[in-house]
Amino acid sequence: MKIDDWLIVQRDNGPLLCSIPHAGTSIPEEYARDFDSPWHATRDADWWMPELYGFLKDMGATIVRTEISRSVIDVNRDPSGTSLYPGMATTGLCPDCDFDGAPLYRSGFEPSQSDIERRRQAFHEPYHAALSQEISRLRKLHPAILVYDCHSIRSTIPRLFPGILPNMNIGTNEGKSCGAGLGEMIRTICEASEFSCVLNGRFKGGWITRAHGRPADGVHAVQMELACRSYMDEPQSGLNEGNWPPAWNPERAAAIQRVLRTVLTEAMSWIGTPKETWANDV
Template sequence: MTNEIELFEVREPAIQTIPFVYNSPHSGRRYPSTFLDESRLDEISIRRSEDHYVDELFSAAPRFGAPLLVAHFPRAYVDVNREPYELDPRMFSDPLPPYANSNSARVAGGLGTIPRIVAENMEIYERRMPLTVAMERIESCYKPYHACLRRLIARTHAMFGFGVLIDCHSMPGNIRVAGSGLKPDFIVGDRYGTSASAELSQAALQFLEDLGFTAVRNKPYAGGFITEHYGRPARGLHALQIEVNRSIYIDETTLEKRSDFDVLAGSLAVFMEQMAEFVADYAGDRALAAE
């Protein structure tokens, strides 16, 4: 795969001026031809798990002084928002190594590090694959991606004394908040208060609502492996997951952008600017910098 596509890129500002790192791990849309040959799905169906164009929605990050890390490999190929070895034994012709986690809820749902399905429970593969295929993807894509993300976060923390990771995602348009029927435009996830300060989460919700959106916290998406793994508020490292409802910016059948796509991107640029100003105002507050 490494010969077919560029794996990922960091879109850097000329100078990093704010303690933020933006990350788009699921918007990759460069599908290796060998992977497509192995799949039983057509070219539209295989894309159902993408966070479609999320890298473009948050493309203003470097303009405000923050790096934006963007995956080019697709989520259906390897999912970096998982533990490195969340593997489904049903997918492979060889036994899994003892360190593999085959019992997680994500594996059970077909959405491990090497996904078995895309959205709507569509099976990706015709047959089992050699375990070496999974290990190659983990070594060539997963591990370099996380090494890069760790460097960006460590650099940011060293420069500013604290850091904020914004993990950018999208969600299907039919998502509802349990018990209310509410269809949110955005979900802000902070792992139920463990990956970021309450002040930061509340600020994100307020800014989105002030922009005219419906925003909720943690339900049904509280944040995945990346948010959980990198968010350490006690050390001054905060991680928020932002989920955007796809139905407000693409046609979910054709995957084409809606006419007001650029309007949403502009609103998110305002949101990013407001978040930067909020953190600058509260940089000395122990509730945000280190709890």
């Protein structure tokens, strides 16, 4: 099902709902002229998330994703504009700078408060309404479900975090967005792999995880933030239009895909949804 060509819902009946909020690179024409360049406005996208998680179709997963660039509006931010990480550098609901702190807009063309409100109503509200609708639908089919929020980010961004980010960054809002022990179980799987990992480190889960995770109601939410080097070849020098983003390479991504599939399989079993209930005809 496609809604207005920007909000995409791929519906299935398993107990897994996957959100892909930052892979979009579409910028409506009314906003495009205000950015300093189309490349810059899409540079910080979570590249190749639909391709990386292509195996979800075999797991009976429902997927909600947006084609809108996070530079237009970030549907994983608190709609009030309140920072999810007080005291730390981050980007806002309608960011005026990129991850490195460089301005995204031409001088004087930054979105006003009324612009932000219009974008919130046009994109943020429908995205979360779609998530809520699918959560309600799937909960009628299963005693518990997993909301899994898919993300990626460059491995080195000094403004946001020191050093090199671990490959796999698991966020459960300090254990509030899912049942006790689920985050630790996922961490154990990741630690047994070739990839480095951390639980509730720099990325503890954004607004999607925090707003929709209700473990007492059978809705367990987890964010997975992957360092881009986990599945593609990050440039060794500065980013430019010639080297970013690297092309999608399924062979390069295969190793992390195996770990991600195991994480999701074991997480669904952990929340009490046996594999035989994942079929499409529940």
